[in-house]
Amino acid sequence: MKKKILLIIPGIVLVAVLYATYLYNKPHKNILDSDADISYIANTLINNFNTNKITSDDLVTKIIEVSGKVTLIEKSNKSIIVILNDGVKCELKNTNNNIKTGSHITIKGMYSGFDEMFNEISLTRCHLIK
Numbered sequence: 001m002k003k004k005i006l007l008i009i010p011g012i013v014l015v016a017v018l019y020a021t022y023l024y025n026k027p028h029k030n031i032l033d034s035d036a037d038i039s040y041i042a043n044t045l046i047n048n049f050n051t052n053k054i055t056s057d058d059l060v061t062k063i064i065e066v067s068g069k070v071t072l073i074e075k076s077n078k079s080i081i082v083i084l085n086d087g088v089k090c091e092l093k094n095t096n097n098n099i100k101t102g103s104h105i106t107i108k109g110m111y112s113g114f115d116e117m118f119n120e121i122s123l124t125r126c127h128l129i130k
Contacts (some may be wrong), residue, residue, distance in 0.1 A: 042068025042085035
């Protein structure tokens with residue numbers, strides 16, 4: 001009986017290590033080429049969050065396409081943070097995008113959470129659609 005246990009435990013550990021290695025090395029989803037799981041106008045998305053029609057659990061690991069008015073742009077060396085309708089924060093790689101405050105744009109990105117302090121929905125790995 002002890003021999004069986006001594007053989008089974010290392011087998012289970014080996015399978016767990018192989019699975020963890022697979023998950024760790026799994027490539028990221030290509031957001032630009034993937035279809036959006038959900039499309040929203042920024043105001044509707046914000047209102048649905050505030051009225052609890054949508055929760056973070058509904059959007060986790062989802063690709064979201066959001067349209068709205070640019071209310072703030074913050075640029076750094078590596079990324080651009082675009083705020084849509086004062087409630088959807090989108091992080092884009094710093095490419096020479098001609099995004100201007102006040103313009104209406106559509107962005108596709110991965111949902112990364114809701115910031116209760118600033119009351120903002122956060123999207124990462126975003127791409128400008130139009």
